[in-house]
Each structure stands twice: as structure tokens, then as C-alpha cells.
Amino acid sequence: MPRMKRTSRAGFTIVEMAISATLLAGLLAGVIALTLAxxxxxxxxxxxxxxxxxxxxxxxxxxxxxxxxxxxxxxxNPQPVPGIQGLGTSTxxxxxxxxxxxxxxxxxxxxxxxxxxxxxxxDNGLDDDADGLVDEGLVTWTTDLGGPSPRRAVxxxxxxxxxxxxxxxxxxxxxxxxxxxxxxAFQLIGERVNVWLTLERSVDGNLLTYTAQRSIAFRNK
Numbered sequence: 759m760p761r762m763k764r765t766s767r768a769g770f771t772i773v774e775m776a777i778s779a780t781l782l783a784g785l786l787a788g789v790i791a792l793t794l795a796x797x798x799x800x801x802x803x804x805x806x807x808x809x810x811x812x813x814x815x816x817x818x819x820x821x822x823x824x825x826x827x828x829x830x831x832x833x834x835n836p837q838p839v840p841g842i843q844g845l846g847t848s849t850x851x852x853x854x855x856x857x858x859x860x861x862x863x864x865x866x867x868x869x870x871x872x873x874x875x876x877x878x879x880x881d882n883g884l885d886d887d888a889d890g891l892v893d894e895g896l897v898t899w900t901t902d903l904g905g906p907s908p909r910r911a912v913x914x915x916x917x918x919x920x921x922x923x924x925x926x927x928x929x930x931x932x933x934x935x936x937x938x939x940x941x942x943a944f945q946l947i948g949e950r951v952n953v954w955l956t957l958e959r960s961v962d963g964n965l966l967t968y969t970a971q972r973s974i975a976f977r978n979k
Contacts, residue, residue: 819913848873922967950976
């Protein structure tokens with residue numbers, strides 16, 4: 759009896775192709791998800807480093823100027839009063855030493871370090887400039903305040919409305935001795951000025967925050 763020849767099947771069936779396409783699509787979706795997650799983590803990491811750098815650069819600048827100031831020239835005097843918790847300020851006027859006459863230090867024009875609302879923001883609890891931050895401010899440094907040639911520079915942007923860990927509730931939530939303090943705060947303790955600064959940034963809808971504090975000793979009494 760003659761044998762029947764088997765015919766070899768060429769290519770794939772429609773079902774097999776559909777299964778393969780589904781598996782490939784799932785694999786590609788997984789790769790894309792991992793890539794996006796990795797890029798998001800990378801953006802968050804680099805943004806956090808940038809925040810830290812900007813906080814410390816601003817604090818370094820403020821420390822240099824305040825350290826060269828005369829203690830008696832500080833206004834307002836952000837010194838705690840016995841029985842009153844949390845006396846501080848977000849604006850500090852001072853005069854820096856510009857030389858000496860004999861052993862007496864000579865102080866220059868008034869300078870000001872201050873927290874101001876960013877120009878595109880309103881103090882209304884809303885994100886007016888659509889950057890993911892609410893009522894954020896900036897740190898400004900003005901020299902020759904009230905003089906003939908005042909100059910104003912911005913030391914930092916994205917300053918938090920409140921210092922990290924603080925709530926507007928009349929209490930010292932973050933345990934630093936101040937109450938409801940803003941994202942830039944000064945306090946005079948003896949012969950040193952404590953400065954706190956919180957910067958914020960929104961990355962992929964997530965709020966990143968970094969805070970640092972500096973204790974500055976006066977080089978001139």
C-alpha cells in the first residue's frame with residue numbers, strides 16, 4: 759500500500775501570530791514602564807541634589823554677610839523674649855563692617871535679607887503660576903538700602919510658604935523654637951544668628967523639599 763507523504767506546515771497560524779503579538783506588546787509595555795520609572799527616579803534624584811545645592815549656596819551667601827555685620831546693627835532684633843515663644847523674623851536689616859578706624863569697626867550702608875512672594879504668585883493658597891508650588895517665595899538680598907544706589911539680587915527661588923515640618927496652627931510643630939515660621943527664618947541667640955531655609959520643587963507631580971539650618975557667629979561685635 760503506498761505511503762502518504764506528510765506536508766510540512768509553513769509559517770504561523772493567525773492564532774499563533776496573535777499570541778506572539780500579545781506577548782511582545784506586554785514585553786514592550788514592561789520595558790517602557792521600567793524606563794519611565796527609571797527616568798522619573800533619575801529626575802527626582804537630580805532635582806533633590808539641585809535643591810540641596812541651592813539651599814547651601816544661599817545659606818553660604820547669607821552667612822558671609824551676616825557674619826560680617828555688627829550685632830547691634832540688626833533690625834528687627836530677632837531675639838527670644840522670656841515667656842514669649844517663637845520670636846523670629848523673615849526679614850533682617852544689618853550693616854556690614856567695611857573697615858576700621860584704629861580699633862573701632864566702621865560699618866557700611868544698610869543691607870537687607872528678606873523673604874518675598876514670587877512675582878507670579880499671590881498669597882491666596884493657590885498655585886497661581888502652575889509650577890506645582892503654592893504661595894512660594896524667594897530670598898532677596900538688597901545692598902545700600904535707602905541709599906542712592908540700592909542693588910537687589912535673588913539668592914534663591916521656590917522658598918516654602920512655611921518651613922519644612924511646620925503647620926499654620928500656632929504651635930512649634932518642627933521643634934526649632936519658632937512658631938508658624940515661614941520658609942526663611944532668622945533668630946538671634948546670644949552672639950549667633952540661626953538661619954533656616956526650606957526650598958521646594960515639583961517633579962512629576964511629587965513635591966520635593968529640602969531644609970538646612972546655619973548658625974552664624976558675628977566677626978564684629
